[in-house]
Amino acid sequence: MNTFIQTVDQPVKFNWEGSLFVHHSLGMVNRELLSELILDKRLDPGHIAYEPDQFLPGYSSKYQNLLKINNRKISGAAVHIKHRWPPDFSKPDAERFILMQPWEFGSLPQQWVDNINENVDEVWVYTSYLKMCYVQSGIPEEMVQVIPCGVDPLLFNPEIEPLQWVKEFSRGRFCFLFNGGTTVRKGIDILINAYLSEFKADEPVCLVVKDSNMYSKELAARIRELALRNDIASICYTEENIDYNRLPGLYTACDCYVHPYRAEGYGLPIAEAIACGKPAIVTGAGACLDFVEPDNAFFIKSTMEKIDEKNIGGLVTVDSPFGVVPDMKHLQEVMRYVFNHQQFAKELGLRAGQRIRSDHTWKHAARRAAERIIAVASGNTESVWQLAAAAENYLQVGDLENASVLYEKMIALFGDNGTAYQGLATIAFQEKRYEEAFDLFRRTNLLMPDVSEILVKWYEVAKVLGRTDELAKPTRRALEICNNDYRLIQLAEELFRG
Structure with missing residues (x-):
């Protein structure tokens, strides 16, 4: 899963504007993402701070590697990313401008929308909900990409000593x-x-x-x-x-x-x-x-x-x-x-x-960010719909390998996608990788909870694994959304029989 990785002839230069060693959430997000991105050999990162450091990482800190780029801007960068508060919409001296900007109040400020549509090449937001807010406010959907936050599983886990x-x-x-x-x-x-x-x-x-x-x-x-x-x-x-x-x-x-x-x-x-x-x-x-x-x-x-x-x-x-x-x-x-x-x-x-x-780590988030940086730098204009159509064509003629590559490319470039997960689940089922198919249909259902076709296919996998009881709640949720779908009704009758 998610094995698609873009290749580059030489590392992509980019500058990340946003403070690192400060005590606020944007600084923490910057640290986490950059400490992963700096390890990607396809990338050559620089950094621009806009407020003084409040601390520096210790010798054993995982952020130690950020000191070598801290507030060191790279010249000739192909991409400039801004993640800071207050936001700065002015066009940087790079070929492409990515704005990473949270917002908590639904409808965006009109001035933001005007500035983004005039100066920005791509917008990164933390969640699908935030993407919906941006699109409803007038930012073209294809401009907005979800780059999530995450956790460090080595740090945040049940084995940690309580305070x-x-x-x-x-x-x-x-x-x-x-x-x-x-x-x-x-x-x-x-x-x-x-x-x-x-x-x-x-x-x-x-x-x-x-x-x-x-x-x-x-x-x-x-x-x-x-x-x-x-x-x-x-x-x-x-x-x-x-x-x-x-x-x-x-x-x-x-x-x-x-x-x-x-x-x-x-x-x-x-x-x-x-x-x-x-x-x-x-x-x-x-x-x-x-x-x-x-x-x-x-x-x-x-x-x-x-x-x-x-x-x-x-x-x-x-x-x-x-x-x-x-x-x-x-x-x-x-x-x-x-x-x-x-x-x-x-x-x-x-x-x-x-x-x-x-599934929700900073490594996952940084991998997604890296693919977007490379895609934006290369001027890649492929849309998720074009990739989906091509993948479906491969799937229909039985070319599972090429279909898988395109579905994984969809996820790598554009984030969680129900169509891509459904395609990969179908392929895994055909290849009798039942545990993987079960998890992929689960992910698909989370994104498309009212689509009966997905639940029916998921049920077929669940029967093979003896895990049909796990479909009870998703089926009830789907019926609450769409209670006149005969396929859902038939599934519910079989699932809850006896």
């Missing part, structure tokens, strides 16, 4: 955790109200709130006050700047991660917590759906909400900004369910963690 101060605070009680800015956007108000409405002071439960210095302290003072009280369910508030290498111990010290966000560009703490084997309660919409699967987390019901004024922080937006609003009452119910079913939640978290550590 001692958290264990001392929890004292054996069931411990919920929130890690992020205590802002309305991240839903901390919904979490605090749900927690205090559901749990009482005499119950063996606690909530740890790890605030971030990156964000304004909208609600921090009130949470500090609540943390001092002993007549309500226990809360611990901290804004300690935990070293990145110690951060996994925060997750392993707790029992369940909760993140009822209204708007996120990605939601990295969610991925980190799951990678550490913790069950996650998260908003069942928006950015996290790219890496949180319905069967491996607890989703909070939510509704879409628009803001009347087309303005965010003084930026006039194309349309009304929007986000999702988690249902607080449902969050209470889910938190209570997890508290009452701790062993089930624990097993679910461990299973979800295996998937995150396998």
Whole structure:
């Protein structure tokens, strides 16, 4: 899977503009991606900082190799990538301009759209949800590529020693955790109200709130006050700047991660917590759906909400900004369910963690970024639809090898794609690689949950492996979306017979 790699005659020169050794999330993303990209022999990276370093990596740090390119711009670069805040849309002195830019509020600022369409060759976003926001705001779909975030599985895993101060605070009680800015956007108000409405002071439960210095302290003072009280369910508030290498111990010290966000560009703490084997309660919409699967987390019901004024922080937006609003009452119910079913939640978290550590790593993200850098530098104008049509033609005439190459090329150049996964699953099934076919049909279903053809083919593989029970939830979800599809109805009758 994903064995397609573009070749180059000589390394592609590119400059990455965005700070590395600073204490904010964009700096961390820059470090993680560049520390992988610098190892790719097809690439020759340079770097441009725009704010002073706040720290430097130690001798044994995996970021040590970045010191040789830190703030060293390469001349004659074919590609210039900007990933910084605030964004800079001015055209750089390179042949191609890639803008990597998160945004959490739905509709984009009109000025961004105008500048992107005038100056930028390609836009990178963290998630499919963010891509949808860009496209709906007026950026051509073919310009927008998903370059995800990820986790380091060597650092974020269940074997990491828990932070001692958290264990001392929890004292054996069931411990919920929130890690992020205590802002309305991240839903901390919904979490605090749900927690205090559901749990009482005499119950063996606690909530740890790890605030971030990156964000304004909208609600921090009130949470500090609540943390001092002993007549309500226990809360611990901290804004300690935990070293990145110690951060996994925060997750392993707790029992369940909760993140009822209204708007996120990605939601990295969610991925980190799951990678550490913790069950996650998260908003069942928006950015996290790219890496949180319905069967491996607890989703909070939510509704879409628009803001009347087309303005965010003084930026006039194309349309009304929007986000999702988690249902607080449902969050209470889910938190209570997890508290009452701790062993089930624990097993679910461990299973979800295996998937995150396998499929959603910085290596995967950097591999995707590398293929896009090379494609943009070469002026490659192939579209995903052209590749899909060519692959389908090969598949129809039985040329499985060439079909596989093109399907893998689709994923390498354009990211997760249901058509590509379905094609690869069909090939794996024909070649009797049943375990691989099962996993590929699972991935296809996540991207195309209401397509009965996929579920029917997946069921055929599942029968060979004796794993038909794993299709129960996906089939029920598909019926909720499309309850008049006779193929789905027939499948459900066979699956649930007896």
